[in-house]
Amino acid sequence: MTTESTMGDGAPGRTPGRPRSERAEQAIIEATIDLLAEESGVAGVTIEAVAARAGVGKTTIYRRWPNKEALIVGALATLKGPLPEPPGRSVREDLLVLGEALAAERHAKHGRCFFNVLGGAEKHPELYARYRQDVIEPRREVMRRVLRRGVERGELRPDLDVEVVMTLLVGPFAMRGPREALAPGFVESAVDTLLRGIARSGG
Amino acid sequence: MTTESTMGDGAPGRTPGRPRSERAEQAIIEATIDLLAEESGVAGVTIEAVAARAGVGKTTIYRRWPNKEALIVGALATLKGPLPEPPGRSVREDLLVLGEALAAERHAKHGRCFFNVLGGAEKHPELYARYRQDVIEPRREVMRRVLRRGVERGELRPDLDVEVVMTLLVGPFAMRGPREALAPGFVESAVDTLLRGIARSGG
Incomplete structure (x- = not known):
């Protein structure tokens, strides 16, 4: 799969923005996995903590995942x-x-x-x-x-x-x-x- | 097994004290299991927290288990x-x-x-x-x-x-x-x- 093909469904004018949102999504997933792997587990994963660790705003997370449970399941799906x-x-x-x-x-x-x-x-x-x-x-x-x-x-x-x-x-x-x-x-x-x-x- | 047989190896004069120390041991094990089952897991099990929850002094715990690891393994052994x-x-x-x-x-x-x-x-x-x-x-x-x-x-x-x-x-x-x-x-x-x-x- 080429880099182009992963962005192929974006409107032409929005192409520059797409990779940034993908990078944000990746950072959010990684932050969720890191927090979930820590000793406090599920309790340690809050939208606030994920936002802080990923360096994004909370609304960026909520735009993609409606709540903490959806975010955790989404992160687990990338692992398994x-x-x-x-x-x-x-x-x-x-x-x-x-x-x-x-x-x-x-x-x-x-x-x-x-x-x-x-x-x-x-x-x-x-x-x-x-x-x-x-x-x-x-x-x-x-x-x-x-x-x-x-x-x-x-x-x-x-x-x-x-x-x-x-x-x-x-x-x-x-x-x-x-x-x-x-x-x-x-x-x-x-x-x-x-x-x-x-x-x-x-x- | 009768109650007598479980206390059979105690010196006659110490019999009244034996059940109390057994009760303390049981309370310590239960407190350890309760804390270990909570979300913070191993991190939440400290000698202080176990002592507080079991209603015993820290020295009562240390008399039987030299450290937190030994206490946790002892508690797990009672479960499995x-x-x-x-x-x-x-x-x-x-x-x-x-x-x-x-x-x-x-x-x-x-x-x-x-x-x-x-x-x-x-x-x-x-x-x-x-x-x-x-x-x-x-x-x-x-x-x-x-x-x-x-x-x-x-x-x-x-x-x-x-x-x-x-x-x-x-x-x-x-x-x-x-x-x-x-x-x-x-x-x-x-x-x-x-x-x-x-x-x-x-x-």
């Missing part, structure tokens, strides 16, 4: 983007692609943001619900499609509990502290263990 | 106690026992404590390392024994990567927000999916 759409040639290849994508997301500062939101789920139920809906659900949908396609093609067991399998697939990456490195070959080992099972008979 | 030692008749039964124990631990306030410690892992590396060593490792050792016994008895695949299997076993319980209830039959479904695998051929 959509999962890659796997090639679809085989379930094993697709699961390896998804596993590698999940493993690549293990960034310490980002981990703190998500733990802080999970830890505050009781206190901020609307924020948490919106995070699940806007950020997590689209990712789960990619996994669901891979698993359903595997069942349709006869690669996976026909009676698969897709929701349970998704927790087994994501769990190994989600459960660890951000400081713990994954062993080499971890993703392949996890995917193959899930595919063939741990029982000796194999079912 | 040892896993039950499974009966050992079959791997499937043992994994169901462990799975049910993990599912039963999903308490919202406790979840916040652990998310707050995980979120602060970078900032408090010693606390996190001690938590891993004192609280998590003994639990992992119970799971490891179950899996190794299954391999020795020929119930599980001989080439099992035990560390990977443990992440698959624990993941489904660790990855969710504390507000999300588990579906009925979730534990059995997760254990059976792990045992037999998701691939149609079964390996």
Whole structure:
């Protein structure tokens, strides 16, 4: 994507202003992530604090995000983007692609943001619900499609509990502290263990 | 266990004092958990704040825990106690026992404590390392024994990567927000999916 193409939908006369508003948006997102990663978590993210840290006015923030919850969910969405759409040639290849994508997301500062939101789920139920809906659900949908396609093609067991399998697939990456490195070959080992099972008979 | 037996090792003359010190210890642990579950997490737990909340003097705390880190790890250990030692008749039964124990631990306030410690892992590396060593490792050792016994008895695949299997076993319980209830039959479904695998051929 060229620089031009990212500004292609702006009116000709407004082109100079567009990059500045993009820079402001970027600064606001970064300030939100920085504050969210700090120990006070969700409580430390206020429109005032974000504006001060990003060097913008509060109205610049409100022009784009109606409230603090929308801003936080928007920032989390930039950290946990959509999962890659796997090639679809085989379930094993697709699961390896998804596993590698999940493993690549293990960034310490980002981990703190998500733990802080999970830890505050009781206190901020609307924020948490919106995070699940806007950020997590689209990712789960990619996994669901891979698993359903595997069942349709006869690669996976026909009676698969897709929701349970998704927790087994994501769990190994989600459960660890951000400081713990994954062993080499971890993703392949996890995917193959899930595919063939741990029982000796194999079912 | 009778009340007598819990005080059995006290000298006769000190019996009246023992319950009071136990009550103080309980109040200190509860105050630590309450503070740790709040939004400021680890940062909000200070010896001063715990003493005030528990209604004890700071020296009462220091008599039992040398510093804040030891106090927090001690409090976490009361929330995540040892896993039950499974009966050992079959791997499937043992994994169901462990799975049910993990599912039963999903308490919202406790979840916040652990998310707050995980979120602060970078900032408090010693606390996190001690938590891993004192609280998590003994639990992992119970799971490891179950899996190794299954391999020795020929119930599980001989080439099992035990560390990977443990992440698959624990993941489904660790990855969710504390507000999300588990579906009925979730534990059995997760254990059976792990045992037999998701691939149609079964390996």
